[in-house]
Amino acid sequence: xxxxxxxxxxxxxxxxxxxxxxTQLIKWDMPQVRDKPGLRESIDLLTALVDxxxxxxxxxxxxxxxxxxxxxxKELSSLRKALARxxxxxxxxxxxxxxxxxxxxxxxxxxxxxxxxxxxxxxx
Numbered sequence: 027x028x029x030x031x032x033x034x035x036x037x038x039x040x041x042x043x044x045x046x047x048x049t050q051l052i053k054w055d056m057p058q059v060r061d062k063p064g065l066r067e068s069i070d071l072l073t074a075l076v077d078x079x080x081x082x083x084x085x086x087x088x089x090x091x092x093x094x095x096x097x098x099x100k101e102l103s104s105l106r107k108a109l110a111r112x113x114x115x116x117x118x119x120x121x122x123x124x125x126x127x128x129x130x131x132x133x134x135x136x137x138x139x140x141x142x143x144x145x146x147x148x149x150x
Contacts, residue, residue: 027126029065034072043127044083044116045072050123051115052095058104063095070094083116085109 030042037045048071049063063071071094080087089109096102105112 027123027130030068030072031130033069034076036076037072039127039131041072041075041080041083042130043120043123045075046123046126047115047118047120048083048088048095048112050120051112052105055111056104056108059096059101061096061098061101067095083113085113088112088116 027042027046030037030045034042045068049068052059053062071091074091074094075083089106092102092105096105
């Protein structure tokens with residue numbers, strides 16, 4: 027995730043999280059996709075999305091960028107059939123990935139302020 031931030035610094039937290047969530051879904055829940063997308067494909071996807079000014083991943087948007095995630099015709103066909111699942115994965119909460127994103131995009135000052143507020147609430 028930190029590599030994605032470094033390689034595509036224009037990508038915001040939403041796009042990075044969405045790209046990671048999509049690739050994780052493909053890696054772990056789509057056995058029919060044999061050549062799993064990795065870091066290179068994630069960077070390609072993020073770069074294309076940022077270059078095109080994409081701010082929200084929907085089925086239609088994901089369909090336009092499937093070539094970033096799969097190269098073979100059979101894999102692209104499987105990905106097309108799973109567009110609804112890919113959109114859902116991109117936009118749903120995922121505690122672990124969302125935590126990584128928050129840690130990467132939260133400054134020390136913001137973390138300190140949040141910790142202070144949490145301690146204040148505990149005392150109240």
